[in-house]
Amino acid sequence: MEARWVRVVGDGLAYSGPCLLKSVAMQPVLANDYADIYDGNDTTSGKLFVRFITAVVVTWCICFGDGVPFDQGIYIDGKNADVVTTVCFVPL
Numbered sequence: 516m517e518a519r520w521v522r523v524v525g526d527g528l529a530y531s532g533p534c535l536l537k538s539v540a541m542q543p544v545l546a547n548d549y550a551d552i553y554d555g556n557d558t559t560s561g562k563l564f565v566r567f568i569t570a571v572v573v574t575w576c577i578c579f580g581d582g583v584p585f586d587q588g589i590y591i592d593g594k595n596a597d598v599v600t601t602v603c604f605v606p607l
Contacts, residue, residue, distance in 0.1 A: 525596035535582030
C-alpha cells in the first residue's frame, strides 16, 4: 500500500487499524506546545507512543525510517485545540 498523510488540528483519530507510522510533523502555536501520539483510537484505551514537545514556535518533522508498527491506529492528542499535527503512515 501507499503512504497516506492525515492532518489533525487539536485532538483526533488520524487512522483506525494496523499501520506503520512513518513520520510526524507538528506545528505549535505557543512555546511548550506538544502532541501526544497514541497507538489506539483514543487516549483512554490507546497506548502512548511518544510526546513531541517544542520549546519554541517552529514547525518540525520527525521521520521513523522504515516505520513504527502500530496495532490499533493513530490517535493524536494536542496540548491545545490549535496545535496542528500531520502524520504519514502506511496502512497494513
